Amino acid sequence: MLRNFLIRSFLTVGLFASTWAYSVTDEVSYGNIRDVVSTHLHLELSVDFKAKQLTGYVEHQLNWQNKAANKLVLDTRDLTIEKVTFFSGDNWKQANFKLFPHDDVMGSKLSIDLAKQPDKVRIYYTTSPTASGLQWLTPVQTAGKKAPFMYSQSQAIHARSWIPVQDTPAMRVTYSAHIQTPKNLLAVMSADNSKNLNKKDGDYQFQMPQAIPPYLIAIGVGDLAYQSMSSQTGVYAEPSILASAVAEFDDTQAMIEANEKLYDEYRWGQYDLLILPPAFPFGGMENPRLSFITPTVIAGDKSLVNLIAHELAHSWSGNLVTNATWRDLWLNEGFTSYVENRVMEEVFGEERAVMEQWLGVASLKSDLADLPKNDTILNLPLNGRDPDDAFSNVPYVKGQLFLMYLEEKFGREKFDAFVKQYFNHFAFQSLTTAQFEAYLNKHLIEKHPGVVSKKKVHEWIHKPGMTADAPDPQSDAFAKVKQKLDSWLSGELAIDELKKNDWSVHEWLYFLEQLPEDLSKQNMVLLDNTFGLTKSSNSEISFAWYMQAINSDYWVVEQPLESYLSSIGRRKFIVPLYKALANHSPERKKWAEQIYKKARSGYHPLAQGSIDEIFIK
The missing domain is CATH 3.30.2010.30 (Zincin-like)
Known part of the structure; x- marks a missing residue:
């Protein structure tokens, strides 16, 4: 398999970057990909933990699309641009450039004058200590408490905060890198890491032979x-x-x-x-x-x-076949959620897969109740917003349900063949929702007429909310949990009978999701004393239990909840908890704000942005 992979990837990866994608309009990128595109990046960077900065240069290998073009336009955010050079003849020569004023969403446009359309350009730069795509952690903020840690998070439009690049998923590049770090730390990247496995000398080389969109360029440095x-x-x-x-x-x-x-x-x-x-x-x-x-x-x-x-x-879905713009995110996440669930079924069985479907749908329903109408559309209108502010369960779970719907209608055998063909056809390409719809119509809808109409496809992709005939996964295991929960709440079943159940984590999450929001303190104490929920080491169960505790005024969890909020930075957990506390009462909002002030420096900038808004309102 590996031999076939190597032959296939090196022969095709440079060919698959579809030139049609360069005509796509990405509303959150300045990059002039219709004129010129980077085909390969080389990064030469030093990692400075004391200054919390990366310093060095990026070299772009260029493919000019427009013979009349004379500029390279890149995306940046809070970068200090020191100089720009281009390769001409046998020498690197200085290029004129202009860094435009900062935009809160898009950052700053970097326009470089290049009248002779050179093949290579180098931008020498330094990142900001507060770069939105990098997090710098002190030793105390790590698991081992011995050494600092730095990592990148480039999705959706944060690659521009640590690399001057055409920061759009419509284009794809291969890359190489030479990274220098403190000698006791190891650097890793989203690339071939094999050259660095058996050393920790502060000098690391990387090669990424497959073409990827810039948001998938990633780095981590630590012990x-x-x-x-x-x-x-x-x-x-x-x-x-x-x-x-x-x-x-x-x-x-x-x-x-x-x-x-x-x-x-x-x-x-x-x-x-x-x-x-x-x-x-x-x-x-x-x-x-x-x-x-x-x-x-x-x-x-x-x-x-x-x-x-x-x-x-x-x-397969996202890295191999990629959304061309962030409006098309569901092409990444809907397909991935669908494939994930199919693999979970294959490895762990149908019952677990269906339980995970149900939990996903429950989260989607919660989002649908709170989101603006337009944000429940799969082909998401951004309207000038940062893509991070528009992400929700909609592209993930509604997208998954759409594909489950097609599977139900056409049958698994036909739909599996279509998905496999789709991945192979668009391998190492980026595409829009419109192009997906055209491919779906030709290779599934029209190939099997009378099964699903184009109108129904349009409703799924372009209309808000859920369709009336959306799949509704039901778990027999969850039905049994609900029956026992109802019996306990009505007094027909003693707590000791609940204790006899050997429930999975998924069943426990369902149980906690189904508890009435105003569950009595007496019953909260009974559940906690019987099952030790406040002391759970499972992050998902802890989150569900703390949300219930806030609703039920069960403040036995006060110290563990403070510890939970202070020790993790996962937005899925901490943002809803801060929101619930802020909405509970003025006293609890003040308490939560005090926790946040102490914990904020340990959170990623993306988490900070989400939680800042809670306490600013």
């Missing part, structure tokens, strides 16, 4: 160790959590094989995981070859490994 899980998979983590991470995620190879069985070969060579410090604002980030993962999914029982299935699924 990292590595352990393989199979010939194709492994884990990078701080030494103190490496063993537990490997034990939790050692089914990753089985997930790769399940994906390959359904959707053809994995085309990226190695697949490793980087376990980040708790401040990471997301569950995971699908950086190719090296997914970035939150430690909050290390539960000790593999109950939360669907997140690994999700990030791995991006190796």
Whole structure:
């Protein structure tokens, strides 16, 4: 498989960057990709933890699309541009450039005058200590407490805060890098890391041979160790959590094989995981070859490994076939959520897959109740907003439900063949929703007439809310949990009978989701004393329990909740908890604000932005 992968990727990766995508209008990028595109980047950067800065240059190899063009326009955000040079003849020569005023969403346009259309341009620059795409952590903010840590988070439009680049998913580049760090730290990137496995000398080389959009360029630097899980998979983590991470995620190879069985070969060579410090604002980030993962999914029982299935699924949907603009995010996330669930079914069984479907739909329904109408459309209108402000469960779960709907209508055999063909046809390309619709119509709707109408497809993609005939996953296991919950609430079932249940984490999450918001303090105490919910080490259960505790005025959780908010940075958990506390009462809002003031410096800038708004209002 690896030999075939190498032959296939090196022969095709440079050919697959579809030139049609260069005509796409990306409303949150200044990049002039219709005139000129970067085909390869080389990064030459030094990592300075004391200054919290990257310093060096990026070299762009250019492919000019427009013979009359004389400028290269790049996206930047809070970068200090020192000089720009271009290669002409045998020499590097100085280029004139202009850095435009800062825009709150898009950053600053960097326009470079290049009348002779050179093949190479270098931009020498330094990042800001507050770059939105980088987080710098002190030793005390890490798992091991011994060394600092730095990592990037470039999605959606944060690559521009640490690389001057055409920061749009419509274009794709290969890249190489030379990274210098303090000698006791290891650097890793979303690239081939094999040259750096057995050394920690502060001097690291990387190559990424497959073309990827800029938001998938990623870096991490810290006190990292590595352990393989199979010939194709492994884990990078701080030494103190490496063993537990490997034990939790050692089914990753089985997930790769399940994906390959359904959707053809994995085309990226190695697949490793980087376990980040708790401040990471997301569950995971699908950086190719090296997914970035939150430690909050290390539960000790593999109950939360669907997140690994999700990030791995991006190796087909998102990384291999990519949304051309952030309006089309559902093409990444809807397909990935669908593929994730299919793989979970393949590896862990249908019952678990259906329970995870139900939990996803419950989260979607909560979002649909709160979101503006236009934000419930799959082909999301951004209207000048930062894409981060528009993300919700809609592209993920509504997108997944749309694909489940098509699977139900056409049958799994026909739909599997379509999805596999879709991934192969658009491999290493970026596409819009309009292009997907045209492909869907030609290869599925018209190929099997009378099953699903174009009108119905349009309703799913372009209309707000949910369709009346959307899939409604139901779990027999959840039905039994609900029956016992109702019996306990009515007094027909004693708490000791509930204690006899050997419920999975998914069943416990359902149980907690179904509790009445005004559950009596007496029953809260009874549940807590019987099941130790306040002391749970599972981050998902803790979150659900703390939300219930806030609603029920159960302040036994006060100290554990403060510790929870102070020790993790995952937005999925901390943002709703801060919102619930702020909306509870003036006293609880003041208490939450005090916690936030102490914890804020440990949160990622994306989390800070979301929570700042809660207390500004």
